Amino acid sequence: MTNPPLQPGRRPALVERRYLTTFILITSLFALWGFANDITNPMVAAFQTVMNLSAAKASMVQFAFYGGYATMAIPAALFIRRYSYKRAIMLGLTLYAIGAFMFIPAANYQQFSYFCLSLYILTFGLAFLETTANPYILSLGDKATATRRLNLAQAFNPMGSLCGMAVASFIVLPGLLSDARNAAGEIIFPTLSAAEQAEIRVHDLAVIRDPYVAIGLIVLALLIVIAITKMPATGSQGPKVSAGETLRRLWRNVEYREGVVSQVFYVAAQIMVWTFIIQYADNLGINKAVAQRYNIVAMVMFLSCRFLGTYMMKYISPGRLLFCFGIGAALCSVGAIFIVGFAGLCCLVAISAFMSIMFPSIYGIALDRVDERDCSLGAAFLVMAIVGGALMPPLQGMIIDMGTIGWLPAVNASFALPLICFVVVTIYGFRSSAKFNNRKYED
Numbered sequence: 001m002t003n004p005p006l007q008p009g010r011r012p013a014l015v016e017r018r019y020l021t022t023f024i025l026i027t028s029l030f031a032l033w034g035f036a037n038d039i040t041n042p043m044v045a046a047f048q049t050v051m052n053l054s055a056a057k058a059s060m061v062q063f064a065f066y067g068g069y070a071t072m073a074i075p076a077a078l079f080i081r082r083y084s085y086k087r088a089i090m091l092g093l094t095l096y097a098i099g100a101f102m103f104i105p106a107a108n109y110q111q112f113s114y115f116c117l118s119l120y121i122l123t124f125g126l127a128f129l130e131t132t133a134n135p136y137i138l139s140l141g142d143k144a145t146a147t148r149r150l151n152l153a154q155a156f157n158p159m160g161s162l163c164g165m166a167v168a169s170f171i172v173l174p175g176l177l178s179d180a181r182n183a184a185g186e187i188i189f190p191t192l193s194a195a196e197q198a199e200i201r202v203h204d205l206a207v208i209r210d211p212y213v214a215i216g217l218i219v220l221a222l223l224i225v226i227a228i229t230k231m232p233a234t235g236s237q238g239p240k241v242s243a244g245e246t247l248r249r250l251w252r253n254v255e256y257r258e259g260v261v262s263q264v265f266y267v268a269a270q271i272m273v274w275t276f277i278i279q280y281a282d283n284l285g286i287n288k289a290v291a292q293r294y295n296i297v298a299m300v301m302f303l304s305c306r307f308l309g310t311y312m313m314k315y316i317s318p319g320r321l322l323f324c325f326g327i328g329a330a331l332c333s334v335g336a337i338f339i340v341g342f343a344g345l346c347c348l349v350a351i352s353a354f355m356s357i358m359f360p361s362i363y364g365i366a367l368d369r370v371d372e373r374d375c376s377l378g379a380a381f382l383v384m385a386i387v388g389g390a391l392m393p394p395l396q397g398m399i400i401d402m403g404t405i406g407w408l409p410a411v412n413a414s415f416a417l418p419l420i421c422f423v424v425v426t427i428y429g430f431r432s433s434a435k436f437n438n439r440k441y442e443d
Contacts, residue, residue, distance in 0.1 A: 068123025259366025
């Protein structure tokens with residue numbers, strides 16, 4: 001959809017009034033998948049105890065969760081090309097609700113694989129929502145403000161994340177009887193009889209189940225609201241081109257191609273930092289419920305710096321800001337690795353401040369020069385890049401299971417993986433700023 005020409009001397013609005021209702025509704029989706037993401041991260045530690053799993057096996061929760069993105073992103077893009085953004089959103093919300101409600105039989109059967117399957121289906125819905133919502137937000141207004149608009153919408157993602165973390169920290173994790181400890185701080189669950197463990201497991205799996213059922217009901221309510229709301233047709237309309245033509249154009253776009261690779265590494269780093277902060281704190285003798293509160297502090301920093309970063313983009317190009325934040329995240333990762341103790345935990349928490357602008361900035365930079373006809377498929381590959389969150393956490397879990405590496409606790413040494421990821425993101429920020437000469441985005 002072509003935007004009307006601006007009057008001389010007038011700056012483009014960040015969100016035009018005619019798009020405001022749609023912008024608000026679509027932005028609410030960012031909070032919904034933020035909730036799912038960040039109530040699920042602590043479940044790795046929860047399942048590890050409740051189901052007597054190794055860190056590597058428990059991290060299969062993340063493999064299932066982010067594997068769903070990789071499976072469904074391309075079908076979602078093809079669905080958008082054939083139908084519309086609105087229909088894709090409605091289908092995504094339907095799949096989200098189905099996956100959430102599947103936690104009911106999963107808890108009844110007490111099978112870890114069933115929980116993984118439920119999350120896998122749930123993220124089919126999230127893949128539809130992310131593949132749709134991100135480019136839709138970019139299209140709701142002038143292209144000059146697109147990256148800032150996406151950063152604003154993405155700022156509501158950590159609000160949902162904070163809700164998910166709060167539910168995990170104050171309801172789920174404290175309610176787990178399997179995490180009870182003796183006077184020495186050791187978990188007593190493995191020492192109980194089989195009958196006692198079975199009784200506790202029934203209780204704990206119900207505690208894990210209930211928040212997913214509740215969010216499933218909220219998703220259904222939003223589905224009804226969106227179904228009856230008229231939404232503008234932008235971006236997905238216009239001349240249709242073959243998928244082959246689109247793929248060839250995307251491949252020739254170096255900025256886009258490198259953006260997809262950078263997004264893989266960024267998402268991997270984000271999920272590792274937020275998933276294993278509990279294990280890092282546990283190594284310092286902090287129980288799961290208290291450790292999750294450090295995740296909440298990290299998310300507050302993430303949210304605050306997302307708004308700050310969005311404002312800074314009025315004066316600093318997204319590529320240059322990404323480069324600076326990448327350096328900050330890498331330095332904090334070094335501290336988390338080599339400082340053994342509470343100061344190292346503080347460094348780990350501080351990484352979130354620098355991650356704040358990374359996902360939407362990489363996304364906006366990568367799609368900046370993508371033809372409008374190719375945006376849905378281009379967005380799909382950027383959503384597929386979330387598969388980084390499926391591949392890297394199990395590897396980090398394997399490192400953590402080693403106990404120690406040289407003079408370092410293995411959990412400290414494992415954060416060398418996020419460090420490598422942040423180096424890749426920093427390089428992309430530098431290249432997109434220097435080589436591609438990103439312009440400033442002003443409203």
